Amino acid sequence: MSPFTSTVTTEEQHNTGNSPAPVTNTVIPQTCPKTVNANRKTIAMLGAGAWGSALATLASVNDHELRVWSRRGELSLEEAIADADVIISAISMKGVRSVAAQLKELSIPKDAIIVTATKGLEPKTTLTPSQIWQETFPDHPVVVLSGPNLSKEIEAGLPAATVVASADENAAIAVQELFSSNCFRVYTNTDPVGTELGGTLKNVIAIGVGICEGLNLGTNAKSALITRALPEIIRIGTHFGAQPETFLGLAGLGDMLATCMSPLSRNHRVGYGLAQGKDLKQILEELGSTAEGVNTTKVLINLANREGIPISISRQIYRLLKGTVTPMAAVEALMERELKAESCELFENSDEEE
Incomplete structure (x- = not known):
């Protein structure tokens, strides 16, 4: 086996589809050699889609013990979390509450730390994933992981950076150390709400930028849209207690740029x-996979x-999205x-039409 090859055990193919297939020999480029870790942790990864598999790849680089659970897999949820130091949720928004239950x-x-890497809002409650996890497990630290992280680029071992945020600084630092490598730089902050909303709400704007792209409106239009959309996201975030500066960092503007400008983005598509x-x-x-921005837009408007x-x-x-207006009319x-x-x-106070 190549020194840059890592084996990740999972029961579901790590792409944007849902076809079950065993995954072995995930190739890590030379920029991300596998390390020998003296502080090895046991990680339960919940979700084996594109993002869950990308995170599993990152964890395997640092030689952690990894158990991946998916609804179609043979590994039970109980087996996956047994003695886990860290439980990472990379499931879609619609599955968060049921899996937490x-x-x-x-x-x-x-002593398990819960990490949420899901981006979305719950339709009925407008709660974020971390709020659902914290509500369900009030005695456990919850850490939000979010940033400009396109899963296909992560899988390819290309350099990237992200943010881990929690009210518990020690938990955030622990997760920072869990994932940090020479191809994945991890920053901490203490604004989980802002970090989460930045990653969630930019999916809505990415749909808009995709429309600009499809209409061939040019770079000027896309730049104007992104710039004028940022205050909308900050307005929502600060209303719910987030720090404005969070939205100018990796979890806000950084994630927005990656998602809006890349044809790899499902919301852009x-x-x-x-x-x-x-x-x-x-x-x-x-x-063939989830585009969280579609559901998030509906929740955001409500x-x-x-x-x-x-x-x-x-x-x-x-x-x-409702089909009540054409792209050019919008x-x-x-x-x-x-x-x-x-x-x-x-x-600003709202004077918009409903």
């Missing part, structure tokens, strides 16, 4: 498909309506808004 019934190891005249259902079927927060760009994207609606001075308008 299953774990509560099993009783997780008392949704927007591109809409601009090409495709039906949303058809686009999602072609993707949240903004309830709290009176203006989000003009996100509202047009919502109308596009662009025109944004371009024809009342003229004003440029400002971040973080605390």
